Amino acid sequence: MSPAPRSAGSPEEPRISVETARCDRLRALIKVTGELDLRTAAPLWAVLQGHVNSGRRFLRLDVSEVTFLDATALTGITSIHRELLHRRGTLVITGVRSLVARVLRVTGLDAVLFVSGPRADDDLPVPFSTVDPPRASTA
Numbered sequence: 001m002s003p004a005p006r007s008a009g010s011p012e013e014p015r016i017s018v019e020t021a022r023c024d025r026l027r028a029l030i031k032v033t034g035e036l037d038l039r040t041a042a043p044l045w046a047v048l049q050g051h052v053n054s055g056r057r058f059l060r061l062d063v064s065e066v067t068f069l070d071a072t073a074l075t076g077i078t079s080i081h082r083e084l085l086h087r088r089g090t091l092v093i094t095g096v097r098s099l100v101a102r103v104l105r106v107t108g109l110d111a112v113l114f115v116s117g118p119r120a121d122d123d124l125p126v127p128f129s130t131v132d133p134p135r136a137s138t139a
Helices: 042-053 071-086 098-107
Strands: 016-023 027-036 058-069 090-094
Touching (some): 042 058
Parallel strands (some): 027 058
Antiparallel strands (some): 016 027
């Protein structure tokens, strides 16, 4: 038996998770998991705008766990991108896989937004003040 189709008005579990994985005074790494479309994009837009309003100018948006993306969801991301450029900052989309790359290419936003490949947070340096000292392992 196939699953019932989704209806626009039916209550569902959230199809998106937005998490600030790391941030400091100027930078933030935001991870998105799930389906990103017009109906689910508001939490992401709110988190991004919150970081901008807090004075963070360098945002990384990890979309490596995004399972669906439509063009309408990119409206807020593009708006934040432009606002950060105006403030001499950047929004970099990281963890881009084929599904997201295809939507960016079809909409032409791959030439507008700063897009990185499959790496997500490997290249975001951790501030010295939050790094725990190395510990000796006990075997």
